Amino acid sequence: MAEKINTLSTKHLLGIKDLTTRDIELIFETADTFKDVLNRPIKKVPSLRDVTIANIFFENSTRTRLSFELAQKRLSADTVNFAASSSSVSKGETLIDTVNNILAMKVDMVVMRHPYPGAGIFLSKHVNAQIVNAGDGAHEHPTQALLDAFSIREKYGDVSGKKVAIIGDILHSRVALSNILCLQKLGAEVMVCGPSTLIPKYIGSLGVKIEHDLLKALNWCDVANMLRIQLERQDIKYFPSLREYSMMYGLNKQILNSLDKEIIVMHPGPINRGVEITSDVADSKQSIILDQVENGVAIRMAVLYLLANQRSQ
């Protein structure tokens, strides 16, 4: 039997695109161990005692930022946090200058969220630190996809063979692309569903099914991952009104109960209750939204731990 590889194939985590299926499995196996740690009375291990991590966020975040911070604390890393709005970026400092100044303070790893697609890739080529992409514009959000797939695996035992419908604003979503790549690497079938204006033309080339009818998508899938309409990234109108969008693509309890099988409902957050999902669905037993958030800490611990191990390779 072939020996299992126990190191990641990549120095940075810039996107799911760069991960092998074995990398993803290794992250999940490591996250299983850390999930056990998180359920103990003392939720802390000394694994990253010698590592300093800077969290630099050029865009708002609740889940990702807090989850990375908690993951770092649980691993005993030293951390510094940087919010662009209160930094010298507002005085015209460049991204490279900002990060190099942070690195001069002996930082090993940078976790970055940035509004521009490819910002993490750019940074990885210009600064001497490991980069973790915490979301770059409408490009990738790799740790979100990992925690989503991990949550499906936890619920069903395996991701392979599962049918996952990603529903909503695919065009502006970094979660959609990372989820598609991650789920396909794990052997799932993926469908995207939404109005044609919110589905990018290239998406078919990724080998996903495309559906514009919500009920058909729900009848097909085992898992519905509902995405938020990203109004902050929309400079033109893609549908007549939020009310009409909600009537056509909002998931409510009546639709969920009309299906002849029980599906699970996911959402990366933040939720817009009453737009893409109603409260009675978001808070139902079919929803695993808070399990996703819980799993995010274990997944991010696994990613940071495995990347830090790369330093000694």
Ligand code: CP
């Ligand atoms: N899912 C997600 O990225 O949420 P935040 O924007 O709150 O980090």
